[in-house]
Amino acid sequence: xxxxxxxxxxxxxxxxxxxxxxxxxxxxxxxxxxxxxxxxxxxxxxxxxxxxxxxxxxxxxxxxxxxxxxxxxxxxxxxxxxxxxxxxxxxxxxxxxxxxxxxxxxxxxxxxxxxxxxxxxxxxxxxxxxxxxxxxxxxxxxxxxxxxxxxxxxxxxxxxxxxxxxxxxxxxxxxxxxxxxxxxxxxxxxxxxxxxxxxxxxxxxxxxxxxxxxxxxxxxx
Amino acid sequence: xxxxxxxxxxxxxxxxxxxxxxxxxxxxxxxxxxxxxxxxxxxxxxxxxxxxxxxxxxxxxxxxxxxxxxxxxxxx
Numbered sequence: 001x002x003x004x005x006x007x008x009x010x011x012x013x014x015x016x017x018x019x020x021x022x023x024x025x026x027x028x029x030x031x032x033x034x035x036x037x038x039x040x041x042x043x044x045x046x047x048x049x050x051x052x053x054x055x056x057x058x059x060x061x062x063x064x065x066x067x068x069x070x071x072x073x074x075x076x077x078x079x080x081x082x083x084x085x086x087x088x089x090x091x092x093x094x095x096x097x098x099x100x101x102x103x104x105x106x107x108x109x110x111x112x113x114x115x116x117x118x119x120x121x122x123x124x125x126x127x128x129x130x131x132x133x134x135x136x137x138x139x140x141x142x143x144x145x146x147x148x149x150x151x152x153x154x155x156x157x158x159x160x161x162x163x164x165x166x167x168x169x170x171x172x173x174x175x176x177x178x179x180x181x182x183x184x185x186x187x188x189x190x191x192x193x194x195x196x197x198x199x200x201x202x203x204x205x206x207x208x209x210x211x212x213x214x215x216x217x218x219x220x221x
Numbered sequence: 222x223x224x225x226x227x228x229x230x231x232x233x234x235x236x237x238x239x240x241x242x243x244x245x246x247x248x249x250x251x252x253x254x255x256x257x258x259x260x261x262x263x264x265x266x267x268x269x270x271x272x273x274x275x276x277x278x279x280x281x282x283x284x285x286x287x288x289x290x291x292x293x294x295x296x297x
Contacts, residue, residue, distance in 0.1 A: 003246060014238050021239035022246060087246055135250055135292070139242065 003137075004082045006030040006074070008065055008122060009092025011043040014141060018091065020050055023058035027087075030078055032063035034070070065092045065118035068125070075125040084133055088126045090119045091141045233261035251292055 005022055009015040010031035019031035031047050033040050044060045051058040063074035078085055094114040096103070103111070123138070130136030241257050255274060258267045281287050 005246065014235070017235060017239040018242045021236075021243045025243045025247065027246065089242065137246065137250075137253070139245060141238070141242070 003027045003086035004030075004078065004084055005087040005089065006032055006061070006063070006078060006085060006126070007089040007091050008032050008063060008118070010060075011040045015091040016043070016047075018089065018141075019047070019058060023051065023056040024054060026056075028057040028059070028082065030059050030061045030074075032061045032074055034062065034064035034066075036060055036062045063122075065121060066113065068121045071121040071125040075122075075129065079129055085126060085129050085136070086133070087137045087139065088122060088130070089139045089141065090122065092118055093142070228262040228264065230261050237261075 005027050007015055007019050007022070007029065010019045011033035015033075016031065019029045023029045031043075033043060035041075036044050047058050047060045050056070061074050061077060062070065064070040075085065092114075094111065096107075096111050119140070127136075127138075130138075237259050241259050245253055245257060256270055258270070260266055278290060281290055
């Protein structure tokens with residue numbers, strides 16, 4: 001069955017790849033990303049070219065997961081165009097790396113916002129539509145850190161993954177507690193080996209003396 | 222980070238993730254697995270999640286919410 005799909009953070013990495021693979025499989029895919037007319041304009045063009053070359057229905061749409069207004073607008077646009085939305089794929093995220101102590105509370109809040117609250121915005125925009133259709137699929141993509149936390153083998157995580165790991169761990173366990181009788185919102189998660197498959201976007205790094213040099217959290221996007 | 226990178230086998234393929242996503246989407250409603258692991262490095266997440274999911278399932282049953290364990294298309 002052909003689905004109408006929206007995937008977040010689809011300007012690059014797993015998001016871009018998955019959007020293309022889903023389009024090839026015959027679905028209508030909205031590769032969502034922020035700054036479609038700014039720094040991601042080239043990604044918009046690349047998606048358009050991919051769609052033309054392969055004769056598939058891959059589209060892009062502006063969706064900044066940091067903004068409820070943007071999420072609302074994106075979902076509204078999709079439903080207006082296609083009349084429905086079948087699948088929401090939470091893929092957007094932002095890795096940070098550095099000693100946990102080095103992050104200011106404000107920076108951790110931002111990590112939490114990007115990696116956790118972002119999905120809440122998209123869900124609040126999209127789930128009423130899925131519920132209206134009486135079924136839908138919400139698919140979550142994340143990495144393994146949270147598992148290592150729960151395995152109490154987390155020293156690997158604590159050596160730098162603290163800020164990010166905390167946030168993603170919170171997201172993972174939060175998602176597992178979601179139960180909706182009316183939707184296929186028992187979340188499907190794809191556990192990914194983050195380190196091996198996705199270029200790391202470091203936002204702080206430790207120098208040889210062990211001090212952490214912080215850079216603005218968004219600087220490396 | 223180097224240590225992390227070293228745990229991944231050289232043939233780890235990023236496309237496996239996209240393929241897995243397509244597979245999950247294409248499965249029929251109600252038949253999809255709760256989780257899919259793509260873990261070329263075999264870092265143990267599948268074991269941890271297996272335990273966590275089992276305990277969570279038991280808890281849902283114990284508190285009378287087992288109907289949340291499988292999705293059901295719902296008539297409003």
